[in-house]
Amino acid sequence: MTITEQELTSLAASHDIISLGAIADGLRRQRHGTNATFVRVAEIAADPSAPIAIAPAAGEARIVGAPPTRAAAADRVAQVAASANGVAVSGFSLADLEELAAREGVTLRALLEQLRAAGLEIVSEAPIDRLRDARRSIEEVNIAGLALARVTIHQPQSTDPMSQLKTVAELQRAVAVIRAFAPLPRRVNPAVPTTGYEDIRRVALARIVADNVPSIQVDWSLYGPKLAQVALTVGADDVDGVSADDDVSQGYRRSPLEEIRRNIHAAGYEPVQRTGRWDVLRAVDELTTQDERSR
Amino acid sequence: MDLEAIASKALAGARIDRAEALELYRRAPTPRLGRLADHVRAHKHPDRIVTYIVDRNVNYTNICVAKCNFCAFYRSVGSSEGYVLGFEELFRKIDETIAVGGAQLLLQGGHNPDLPLAWYEDLFRAVKQRYPAFKLHALSPPEVIHLSRLSQLPVPAVIDRLIAAGLDSVPGGGAEILVDRVRRLLHCYGKATADEWLAVMRHAHRAGLRTTATMMYGTVETDEERIEHLLRLRELQDETGGFTAFITWSYQPANTELGGTEATGVDYLRTLAIARIVLDNFDNLQASWVTQGGKVGQLSLAYGANDMGSVMIEENVVRAAGASYCMDEVEIVRNVEDAGFIPKRRNMHYEILGDPIFRDRDVPRMLELATARAAGDTHVPDELADYEARSRAGKQLRVIPNPETAAPRTCSAGTPPPRSAH
Numbered sequence: 097m098t099i100t101e102q103e104l105t106s107l108a109a110s111h112d113i114i115s116l117g118a119i120a121d122g123l124r125r126q127r128h129g130t131n132a133t134f135v136r137v138a139e140i141a142a143d144p145s146a147p148i149a150i151a152p153a154a155g156e157a158r159i160v161g162a163p164p165t166r167a168a169a170a171d172r173v174a175q176v177a178a179s180a181n182g183v184a185v186s187g188f189s190l191a192d193l194e195e196l197a198a199r200e201g202v203t204l205r206a207l208l209e210q211l212r213a214a215g216l217e218i219v220s221e222a223p224i225d226r227l228r229d230a231r232r233s234i235e236e237v238n239i240a241g242l243a244l245a246r247v248t249i250h251q252p253q254s255t256d257p258m259s260q261l262k263t264v265a266e267l268q269r270a271v272a273v274i275r276a277f278a279p280l281p282r283r284v285n286p287a288v289p290t291t292g293y294e295d296i297r298r299v300a301l302a303r304i305v306a307d308n309v310p311s312i313q314v315d316w317s318l319y320g321p322k323l324a325q326v327a328l329t330v331g332a333d334d335v336d337g338v339s340a341d342d343d344v345s346q347g348y349r350r351s352p353l354e355e356i357r358r359n360i361h362a363a364g365y366e367p368v369q370r371t372g373r374w375d376v377l378r379a380v381d382e383l384t385t386q387d388e389r390s391r
Numbered sequence: 392m393d394l395e396a397i398a399s400k401a402l403a404g405a406r407i408d409r410a411e412a413l414e415l416y417r418r419a420p421t422p423r424l425g426r427l428a429d430h431v432r433a434h435k436h437p438d439r440i441v442t443y444i445v446d447r448n449v450n451y452t453n454i455c456v457a458k459c460n461f462c463a464f465y466r467s468v469g470s471s472e473g474y475v476l477g478f479e480e481l482f483r484k485i486d487e488t489i490a491v492g493g494a495q496l497l498l499q500g501g502h503n504p505d506l507p508l509a510w511y512e513d514l515f516r517a518v519k520q521r522y523p524a525f526k527l528h529a530l531s532p533p534e535v536i537h538l539s540r541l542s543q544l545p546v547p548a549v550i551d552r553l554i555a556a557g558l559d560s561v562p563g564g565g566a567e568i569l570v571d572r573v574r575r576l577l578h579c580y581g582k583a584t585a586d587e588w589l590a591v592m593r594h595a596h597r598a599g600l601r602t603t604a605t606m607m608y609g610t611v612e613t614d615e616e617r618i619e620h621l622l623r624l625r626e627l628q629d630e631t632g633g634f635t636a637f638i639t640w641s642y643q644p645a646n647t648e649l650g651g652t653e654a655t656g657v658d659y660l661r662t663l664a665i666a667r668i669v670l671d672n673f674d675n676l677q678a679s680w681v682t683q684g685g686k687v688g689q690l691s692l693a694y695g696a697n698d699m700g701s702v703m704i705e706e707n708v709v710r711a712a713g714a715s716y717c718m719d720e721v722e723i724v725r726n727v728e729d730a731g732f733i734p735k736r737r738n739m740h741y742e743i744l745g746d747p748i749f750r751d752r753d754v755p756r757m758l759e760l761a762t763a764r765a766a767g768d769t770h771v772p773d774e775l776a777d778y779e780a781r782s783r784a785g786k787q788l789r790v791i792p793n794p795e796t797a798a799p800r801t802c803s804a805g806t807p808p809p810r811s812a813h
C-alpha cells in the first residue's frame with residue numbers, strides 16, 4: 097500500500113482515528129501477520145549498590161538509569177552479566193552514554209566497546225530527540241558489536257508528530273539497524289498528559305511513516321494495558337516492558353503473563369513471547385498450557 | 392451470516408436482530424465495528440456536540456444487605472466501616488457542587504435496613520427546600536425495590552412518594568446483566584430480577600420520570616447474554632421512550648468476593664460500539680472514563696459515545712474496586728476538543744446548558760475525586776434517631792449516648808458500640 101505525502105498530511109490532521117488505525121493495521125499485518133510479540137523484562141538499577149534480581153521468566157535483563165562514571169557502568173554490566181544466566185543483558189540510554197563519554201573525554205565507541213567487553217549485548221534505547229548525533233551514535237553502537245533495542249522519543253515536540261516520525265524513517269534509511277521504534281513519548285507533562293487520540297494517532301502514523309522499521313513498539317508498564325492493547329490494533333506489533341515477575345498473589349489469571357496473553361488475544365492477535373535478542377521463546381498458548389499442567 | 396450485509400443494514404438505519412448483533416459483536420473486526428457505531432452516532436448527533444454534566448456522585452450509605460459478590464463497596468450491617476451520611480454532610484456536598492457549577496446529585500447507596508422510606512422522603516424534601524432548583528438523580532431500581540419491601544408498599548406507590556418528596560430522575564444502576572442466570576451467579580437476583588429491574592423503570596417512566604440504563608459486563612455472562620441485555624433495554628425503550636442514555640462499564644474485580652480479571656480496553660470499545668448499533672432507539676451513550684481511564688474514555692467518542700458522563704467531583708464505588716481516574720471539567724473539555732468534537736454542558740435530560748464553566752469564570756482545578764467521607768471519620772448523624780432501625784445492630788446503636796452531644800447516639804451501624812454499652 098502506497099500512501100502519498102498529501103494523503104499522509106490529511107490523515108495526520110484528521111480526527112478519523114479509526115480509518116487511520118485501519119490503514120496502519122493493514123501495514124502491520126502485511127509485516128507480522130497476526131503475531132504480536134512481547135518481551136518480559138527484569139529491570140535492574142544502574143546504581144551499583146542496588147540489588148540484582150533476574151526472575152527466571154525474564155527475556156531481557158535491563159540496566160536502567162544513568163551511570164555515574166564509565167567504571168561504574170562497566171562494573172554494573174559485569175555484575176548483571178554474571179547473574180544473567182544466559183538472559184540478554186541490555187542497558188542505558190544512548191543519550192546518557194554520549195554524555196558520559198564526553199564527560200570522561202573518551203570516544204563513544206571506546207565506551208561502548210568497554211561495556212560490551214563487560215558483558216553488555218544491547219543498548220536499551222536511543223532517544224532521537226536527546227541524541228547529539230543520532231546517526232553517528234547509532235552507527236557506533238553497531239560498529240562496537242552491540243545491538244540497539246529501540247529508538248524512542250523522549251518528549252513530544254508538539255502535538256504534530258510528523259516531523260519526529262519522519263526523522264526516524266530518515267535515520268533508518270541511513271543506519272538500517274533500527275529493529276524497533278517506540279513512538280509514544282517516555283516523558284509527558286503530568287498536568288497535560290497526552291490524550292488517547294494523540295497516542296493512537298502517533299502509533300498509527302509511526303507504522304505508516306517509519307515503514308522501513310520492522311517493529312512499532314508500545315511500553316506495557318509505561319502506558320498501561322488498556323492503551324497498549326488498543327495500540328496493537330492500530331499498528332503496533334510489539335510490547336515492551338512486561339514484568340518478568342510471576343506474581344500470582346492476585347490469582348493466576350492476574351499474573352503478568354496471563355494478563356498480556358489475554359489482552360493480545362482480545363485485541364485479535366496471537367501472543368508470541370520473545371527475548372531481548374528477538375528470539376521467539378515459545379508460543380504463549382503452548383507455554384500457558386504447560387504451566388497449567390504443572391500447576 | 393454475511394457481515395457486510397449486516398453492516399449495510401445498520402448503515403441504512405435498519406434495526407438489527409439478535410443473531411445479527413451477535414455475529415457483529417463476535418466477528419466484525421474492531422475498526423469495522425467502530426466505524427459502524429461512529430456512523431450511527433454521527434447520524435443521531437450530526438452537530439458533533441459531545442456533552443457532559445457537572446454533578447456529584449454521592450453514596451449516602453455503604454451498608455448493604457444485598458451482598459452482591461461483584462461489589463467492593465458495601466459493608467455488612469454492624470461493620471465498623473459502615474457509614475450513613477447525615478443531612479448536613481449532604482448539604483455541604485451540595486454547596487461544594489454548586490460552587491463548581493453543578494446542579495445535580497447522583498445519589499445512590501446500599502440497601503440499608505435501618506433507613507426507612509421516611510428518611511429518603513425527609514432528605515429529598517430538605518434538599519428541595521434549601522436548593523429548589525437543584526436536581527436529585529437518585530435511587531437505582533434495586534434501591535426502589537428495597538424500599539418497597541421495607542415499607543411494604545408497591546413499587547409505583549414508592550415511586551410516587553419519592554417524586555412527591557423531590558425525586559427528579561432515576562439512575563440506571565443495578566442492571567448488571569438483565570438475565571436471571573447471571574444475576575443468580577452474581578448474588579444479585581435477590582435484590583432485583585431482570586423483570587423487576589425493568590418493571591421499576593417502566594413504572595418510573597409511566598410516572599413521568601426519565602432514567603438512564605446501564606450494563607456491567609465482564610463477570611460470568613456470555614456474549615449472548617450481553618446481547619440479550621441490550622435487547623431487553625431496547626424493547627422497554629420502544630414501549631416507554633423513557634431512557635435518556637445508556638452507560639456500560641466493565642466489572643472492576645479488585646477487593647470483590649467474585650475476584651477474577653477486568654475485561655480489556657478493546658472489549659470495552661467493542662461492547663460500547665455494539666450497544667450503539669443495537670440500541671437504535673437510545674439517543675445518548677456515555678463514555679465510562681471512570682472505569683477505562685481518560686485515554687480509552689476519549690477513544691470511546693470514536694466508538695459510538697456522544698457523552699463524557701460526569702465531572703464527578705466524588706466517586707466511591709469504582710474506587711473501592713481498585714480504579715481511580717479523575718477528570719475535571721478542564722480535562723474533559725480538552726479531551727473532547729482534541730477528538731474533534733464540541734463540548735457542551737448538559738443536564739440529566741440532555742438539554743444543553745451552555746459552554747464550559749471554566750471559560751466563563753475561575754473554577755478550582757480538581758486533580759483528585761473526593762470520597763464520601765474522610766478516612767477514619769466514623770461519626771453518626773444525629774437525625775438517624777428519628778427513624779426506626781430494623782436491624783439488631785441498628786436498634787442497639789441508636790440508644791447509645793453520643794459522647795459529643797450527650798444525646799442518644801444515632802448510629803445505624805456505622806460505629807461499633809463502646810464496651811460500656813454491652
Ligand code: SF4
Binds near residue numbers: 455458459463465502
Ligand atoms: S452493588 Fe449495590 S446492592 Fe449490591 S452489594 Fe453493592 S451496594 Fe449493595
